[in-house]
Amino acid sequence: MPTHPVLISSDQIQKRIRQLSREIRSHYKNKDLVILGLLNGSLFFLVDLLRHLPDRLEIECWRLRSYPAGHRQSSGKVEGLKEGHGNFKNKHVLIVDDILDTGLTLSSVKQRLTELGACDVKICVLLKKKKKRQRPITAKWSCFEIGDEFVFGYGLDYDGYYRQVPEIRTLKV
Numbered sequence: 001m002p003t004h005p006v007l008i009s010s011d012q013i014q015k016r017i018r019q020l021s022r023e024i025r026s027h028y029k030n031k032d033l034v035i036l037g038l039l040n041g042s043l044f045f046l047v048d049l050l051r052h053l054p055d056r057l058e059i060e061c062w063r064l065r066s067y068p069a070g071h072r073q074s075s076g077k078v079e080g081l082k083e084g085h086g087n088f089k090n091k092h093v094l095i096v097d098d099i100l101d102t103g104l105t106l107s108s109v110k111q112r113l114t115e116l117g118a119c120d121v122k123i124c125v126l127l128k129k130k131k132k133r134q135r136p137i138t139a140k141w142s143c144f145e146i147g148d149e150f151v152f153g154y155g156l157d158y159d160g161y162y163r164q165v166p167e168i169r170t171l172k173v
């Protein structure tokens with residue numbers, strides 16, 4: 001992997017997750033919380049974050065896709081929203097995703113959760129890109145803000161590969 005420089009090391013990631021989990025724990029104290037992980041990208045982030053959260057919460061996962069195979073640009077459509085299951089009525093939902101880019105995925109999921117009766121929906125992402133969003137959406141918690149580069153590792157893929165690379169690297173082609 002030496003051609004693809006490390007942007008964020010795995011130590012930095014774990015340290016930041018511990019900080020963030022403290023804020024999340026105190027925010028949701030005494031609330032009925034559902035964590036909704038968006039797969040596949042949040043796979044590692046979700047698990048590592050959950051290790052620092054209390055036992056009394058529900059976990060749901062939806063499998064979504066906005067990038068067609070082999071692309072580094074969002075297709076503009078989010079697939080898999082209707083299949084999403086779980087009971088969200090009157091629940092506080094925390095969506096956990098890998099990255100906030102155009103905002104299309106997270107705004108679509110947020111809207112779907114509101115339709116399903118969630119009383120409060122917040123967002124927690126590993127990364128957020130600095131660029132202007134196509135949808136007006138913000139993440140209450142984010143581990144790191146990055147530039148407009150394409151990154152992979154720690155759950156994020158390039159063309160379906162490299163998700164299990166332990167750190168976040170910038171793709172150089």
Ligand code: IMP
Pocket residue numbers: 041066067074097098099100101102103104105106149150151152156157158
């Ligand atoms: P959005 O709907 O444009 O905000 O995109 C969200 C999804 O795009 C993320 O969940 C990722 O799967 C994917 N994505 C956006 N930027 C990157 C990147 O730099 N590397 C890998 N995947 C990315």
Ligand code: MG
Pocket residue numbers: 039040041042098
């Ligand atoms: Mg994703």
